[in-house]
Amino acid sequence: HPGFGFGFGWGGGSGGSTGGGGGYSSLFPQFYQFTCPQVDEIILSVLEPTIARNPRMAASLLRLHFHDCFAQGCDASVLLDNGASIVSEKRSFPNINSLRGFEVIDEIKEKLEEACPGVVSCADVVALAARGSVMLSGGPNWELPLGRRDSKTASVSLSNNNIPPPNSTIQNLITLFQRQGLNEVDLVALSGGHTIGVARCFTFKQRLYNQNGNNQPDETLERTYSNELRSMCPPSGGDNNITPLDLASPARFDNAYFKLILWGKGLLTSDEVLLTGRVRKTMELVKAYADDEALFFEQFAKSMVKMGNLGPLTGSNGEVRKNCRRVN
Ligand code: HEM
Numbered sequence: 001h002p003g004f005g006f007g008f009g010w011g012g013g014s015g016g017s018t019g020g021g022g023g024y025s026s027l028f029p030q031f032y033q034f035t036c037p038q039v040d041e042i043i044l045s046v047l048e049p050t051i052a053r054n055p056r057m058a059a060s061l062l063r064l065h066f067h068d069c070f071a072q073g074c075d076a077s078v079l080l081d082n083g084a085s086i087v088s089e090k091r092s093f094p095n096i097n098s099l100r101g102f103e104v105i106d107e108i109k110e111k112l113e114e115a116c117p118g119v120v121s122c123a124d125v126v127a128l129a130a131r132g133s134v135m136l137s138g139g140p141n142w143e144l145p146l147g148r149r150d151s152k153t154a155s156v157s158l159s160n161n162n163i164p165p166p167n168s169t170i171q172n173l174i175t176l177f178q179r180q181g182l183n184e185v186d187l188v189a190l191s192g193g194h195t196i197g198v199a200r201c202f203t204f205k206q207r208l209y210n211q212n213g214n215n216q217p218d219e220t221l222e223r224t225y226s227n228e229l230r231s232m233c234p235p236s237g238g239d240n241n242i243t244p245l246d247l248a249s250p251a252r253f254d255n256a257y258f259k260l261i262l263w264g265k266g267l268l269t270s271d272e273v274l275l276t277g278r279v280r281k282t283m284e285l286v287k288a289y290a291d292d293e294a295l296f297f298e299q300f301a302k303s304m305v306k307m308g309n310l311g312p313l314t315g316s317n318g319e320v321r322k323n324c325r326r327v328n
């Protein structure tokens with residue numbers, strides 16, 4: 001089965017480059033208390049009808065925040081379109097033909113600009129949209145530190161090099177999370193984001209036909225599930241066909257994702273290796289979260305706050321964009 005290799009990566013460049021930050025953060029939940037007290041209300045006024053109509057949008061908005069934070073920190077760099085001085089991250093390997101939700105962010109931002117012009121950053125809008133999306137999908141809610149500012153730059157290379165590819169080994173995942181100051185607990189909890197949303201055949205096809213370069217399917221993939229996936233994703237073509245990351249409850253934020261991994265029904269290699277990658281810590285966490293949804297919710301919230309604190313621009317750094325797609 002030619003046409004898809006068994007190397008690691010998104011199919012593009014590879015190589016290291018440091019990103020984000022971690023550590024001390026000066027964000028705080030009441031940041032807009034006096035300057036835009038309606039911020040939560042406005043976010044939900046857009047999210048509620050949007051997600052009711054299209055549940056997948058919740059997943060797309062959650063992923064948008066992750067892909068923003070892992071490239072240059074949570075600074076809305078991911079929202080910038082191509083421009084005079086900008087090469088958009090929307091073109092990176094992890095993002096191209098894949099990342100969505102930009103129109104929803106625009107809609108929220110427009111309403112915020114009407115209510116409190118020039119106040120709420122695009123980076124905070126993305127973080128708030130991610131939190132609201134989790135909550136509206138039945139997941140946890142949490143206090144979200146705010147006060148991020150927006151970048152004047154974007155980085156395709158950080159996006160390419162820092163966002164883990166779906167065929168990552170467990171070591172690769174641990175290293176890429178460590179690069180952001182995130183540990184194994186954060187890795188497993190945040191991977192639980194795959195309890196909602198979908199993936200394209202392209203991102204897991206190698207598991208169905210040629211996982212190790214020997215023309216054999218991934219042996220950790222449960223048989224009947226593997227067969228179903230093969231009928232959805234033929235050896236050639238169908239690369240953009242989509243299937244749920246959590247086949248049990250694709251629109252509900254719950255702990256089914258971890259149960260499925262225990263049954264060999266994790267969709268991506270990066271999902272299954274949390275259990276099968278021979279790292280005791282991540283293996284035990286998958287079992288613990290499969291067993292105890294409340295424990296997963298609690299850690300997911302903590303890890304989201306940690307991820308949301310990555311390299312934020314604060315104070316007089318960066319700017320508050322008027323339009324999230326371009327610098328002021
Ligand atoms: C651990 C490493 C991760 C890898 C390798 C990974 C990889 C992927 C891939 C390949 C897809 C499908 C993309 C496509 O088909 O075009 C996807 C979708 C998704 N990812 Fe991840 N991801 C990871 C971590 C995360 C994290 C930390 C979150 C959020 C906390 C997240 C949230 C999502 C969501 C919600 C979707 C579905 C998006 C939609 O339906 O539009 N992922 N991920």
Ligand SMILES: [Ca+2]
Binds near residue numbers: 074075
């Ligand atoms: Ca960013």
